[in-house]
Amino acid sequence: MHGDIHSRLAEAQRLAAEVTAEVESEDGTVRVTAGPGGDIRRIDLSMSAFDLSGVELGETVTALVKAAADEADRELSEAIRQTLAGMFSAERQEKDR
Numbered sequence: 001m002h003g004d005i006h007s008r009l010a011e012a013q014r015l016a017a018e019v020t021a022e023v024e025s026e027d028g029t030v031r032v033t034a035g036p037g038g039d040i041r042r043i044d045l046s047m048s049a050f051d052l053s054g055v056e057l058g059e060t061v062t063a064l065v066k067a068a069a070d071e072a073d074r075e076l077s078e079a080i081r082q083t084l085a086g087m088f089s090a091e092r093q094e095k096d097r
Contacts, residue, residue: 008084011083012080012083012084015076015079015080016035016076016080019035019036019072019075019076019079020033020034020035020041020072021033021034021035021068021069021072021075022068023064023067023068023071024064025060027048029045029046029048029049029051029060030043030044030045030046030049030057030060030061030064031043031044031064032044032061032064032065032067032068033068034068034069034071034072035069035072036069036072036073036075036076037069037073038065038066038069039069040065040068043061043065045057
């Protein structure tokens, strides 16, 4: 039982380190990859991104960073929920015996 808990917790930690989400601006000028908690992994700017004003580029990057981090948070939450769900159902079954 405890080994199963430890392996599932290790899996949750691995997921936290590996989950990423990528979002791209509608015009394709900016792409951001982020992990959970706002961990920005990569920002890609196309050459046409430099045609934007500094304010426009900043607003676009900021919005995409938030969107990518939010998506990564959602993906991580769902993955952890699925990983841990089995652990709690197994624990309930063991108690019912």
